[in-house]
Amino acid sequence: MKRKTLFLICAIVSALLFIGMLSETDPKTFFGYSISIWFYTAFWLLNTFILVKAYLSLLKTEKEKN
Numbered sequence: 001m002k003r004k005t006l007f008l009i010c011a012i013v014s015a016l017l018f019i020g021m022l023s024e025t026d027p028k029t030f031f032g033y034s035i036s037i038w039f040y041t042a043f044w045l046l047n048t049f050i051l052v053k054a055y056l057s058l059l060k061t062e063k064e065k066n
Helices: 003-020 037-065
Strands: 028-030 033-035
Touching: 003 037, 028 037, 033 037
Parallel strands: none
Antiparallel strands: 028 033
8 A cells, every 4th residue: 555545545534533522522432541531632633634634645645746
């Protein structure tokens, strides 16, 4: 599987996890610590943005090579 495709799949999964947590209100357990759902949701949103940026960067460099 190409690296570009892997970034796209991970970005979609991360976005779906972010969207799925929007309705939750209970705190989450993260490595044994109870954290606010807002921090947990913000983590997945940031992760989605980073993966989309990486995908677009790979797409741009691939177009420049051709």
